[in-house]
Amino acid sequence: MKELITGILAHVDAGKTTLSESLLYTAGNLRKLGRVDNGDAFLDSDSLEKKLGITIFSHEAQLQMPDMHLTLLDTPGHIDFASQTQQVLTALDYAILVIAASDGVTSYTKTLWHLLEKYQIPTFIFVNKMDMAGSDKGQSLSEIQKSLNQNCIDFSNEDDAFYENIAASDEKTLEKYLDTGSVSEDAIQNLISQRKVFPVYFGSALKLENIKQFLAGIQEWSLQPQYGSAFGARVFKISHDKKGQRLTWIKVAGGQLKAKSEILPDQKIDQLRNYNGEKFEIVPVAKRGQVVAATGLTSTYPGQGLGKEKDRIENSLRPVLTYKLNTLDNDINVCLEKLRILEDEDPSLHVTWSEHLQEIHVQIMGQVQLEILEQIMQERFDLHIQFEEGNILYAETITNKIEAVGHFEPLRHYAEVHLLLEPGQPGSGLQFENKCSLEVLTKNWQHQIMTALQAKEHLGVLISAPITDMKITLIGGRGSNVHTVGGDFRQAAWRAVRQGLMELRAQNSLKLLEPWYDFRLEIPQDQVGRAMNDIQKMGGQFETPQTINDQAVLTGSAPVEQMRDYATSVRTYTHGQGNLECVVKGYFDCHNAQTIISNKNYDPESDLENTPNSVFCSHGAGHTVVWQDVPQAAQFPYQYPL
Incomplete structure (x- = not known):
């Protein structure tokens, strides 16, 4: 029997939970078809979800068919909870991306698509709400192919054009097709699993239209994942049950996981639970390819690798606002x-x-x-x-490279670290590399430095905002077999980063970044001029307005600081007929950097917890050397070609 872990993803109100409900009902796993708006959907079991009619948390359901078992992971549809969706992606074999025909490919749909691409998850697409007036199959498919991938192919009609489109997605497949005039089922399955082809189906989850066909398509065109015999697993979610018990959600990616086993030091699994909605059964063992919730673990975290699996903590969807309680x-x-x-x-x-x-x-x-x-x-x-x-x-980054040095030498201590700081690609975050010779620093000392560098959130020296899009390379240092003790290299490494940033500030080679939104604004036609004027005042950009279902649609981008309260204005001036969808685009040059820097009035030399200065020892006592004098005091012996 084919066993798959499948996640359902969508923009808000696309009908994702309704599709989950319809799949379970059609497969015979639900006796009654629940509805989100009635508050009785099987997977929206939390009281808040029932009250608000939206999915806030990810949920699990078991879909059993004669020849296939699907573990369905339903995910939140609102961008504000996208980090939970991203966590779930690490557990998936296949994904179902739901697109509402009435809304088309939204900004958040594109964000989800990029995440699926990043995690290389094979994806089936279900175009929902085809029963609504104005829905057009050809138009929806054309938009999907244009906005997501040209190899999103209609799988609802298997004719000559269908096989031609499949073959055109891959050079080797095309050669065989031209020779034989056909494409084998195995070839199509492999193309889907390799993300070279994306099956598209059309229907209505609410009215159960084409749900059987969609289920049959998943069964026919998916491949059973192959797992190794050595134990490996990944934590993808932490939650608490109604009694407050902590649950660690784990996808077993190899071997098996047994209850009562100690998979982390001094942490033993009490129970393994197999959930289906709110209910669960306790199982003694979880086999490869299964998802379970474990009790008894206290220090696990999403993205954590167990056994042969390495940690994968990549949250590209970062918060952009801060509030006081x-x-x-x-x-x-x-x-x-x-x-x-x-x-x-x-x-x-x-x-x-x-x-x-x-x-x-x-x-x-x-x-x-x-x-x-x-x-x-x-x-x-x-x-x-x-x-x-x-x-x-806000965030800060650098625009030039610099060789930085930190020295920590109070009495009976000694450590020196030399780093190369370089600008990174936009959106790359902080990257770390070690190019230090073992003849310069021992392996143990190098490990201490690299661990220290990655253990701290490095702050900039403009307004003390986190540093991003920068590469830090270890290029040299010094230690003492007599005086170097634990923590010395940590102090030297952190001071080196700050010293380099201060050097760059003196060279005017730092810049302030702010978050920007990608937005989709839907408004009545007579309000287009007002909206375009508003966006221009924000410093935003937009494309030529389009008309969809008698509404004007503006898409573009603008600073979060300018647009974060704009949804309220839209509702007011459109008398509730307008809708604004915003998705974080990333960090870009701050539009009013000097004002922000001036208002913050941050003094990095007074920030003693993040000091750029170093400590040297002379005449039997430690003394502070200010950042600009550190290279000369350290004699900078490991100069790196810049």
């Missing part, structure tokens, strides 16, 4: 404790505590996530709280 007379320590639980479930939440200010701040994706967060705190923990107006999360 108003406890409303609740105990601030209790609030912090409960927020830490939610951060454990969703690491992108980023809860920070300021001891000096006695304040809690959270970093989030958008306003919807903030509203849901307040409601979760109320429903799960009986804590009525509010969040106050937040700020934009």
